[in-house]
Amino acid sequence: GENVEQHPSTLSVQEGDSAVIKCTYSDSASNYFPWYKQELGKRPQLIIDIRSNVGEKKDQRIAVTLNKTAKHFSLHITETQPEDSAVYFCAASRYGGSQGNLIFGKGTKLSVKP
């Protein structure tokens, strides 16, 4: 079955710096890769996702890249702000399947220091 590994588990950056979180997956058939942000005491919320027919996707300060050959994908946050502090989860799924299962990484706790 699918396995998703996420690194690092914790990341501390200065405000304004960039942050990069990396994930690898094992099932080459996986073709949908969402990223979730979970602020303290709140529910996980989707911030960006990418499908396997696209190599990169950007939304303002957030971008995700996907390397299907190497089976890894990364989240890039530029110009970090204190409100970016949260736990970030990557996930991998099979697109179009009736079950829509997501396999999550263990999470990265990002701290942005003012």
Added chain:
Amino acid sequence: DVKVTQSSRYLVKRTGEKVFLECVQDMDHENMFWYRQDPGLGLRLIYFSYDVKMKEKGDIPEGYSVSREKKERFSLILESASTNQTSMYLCASSSRGYRGRKETQYFGPGTRLLVL
């Protein structure tokens, strides 16, 4: 706006009690999921359901059961609560992803369960 609600935010139960956690979604989603979240372990899938009365085991189903009698409602049942089931429980729902609908999972606010 998608809304996923859970019956309780905090719950305290005693060992051996039967515990019901309920999740309701209002987006006509086919898929519903129950996860538990523990520090350092991320989100682990307990059970999921892709249709009414259908259920599938996830990664950690032992000690849990589920019920889906209506499309909008998915219940998690702890038959006999134990202290190692103390955790945050998150429900989620998603569309099947056909006809242009995204299969994004939307989460409920979570239920923090303490078993004494």
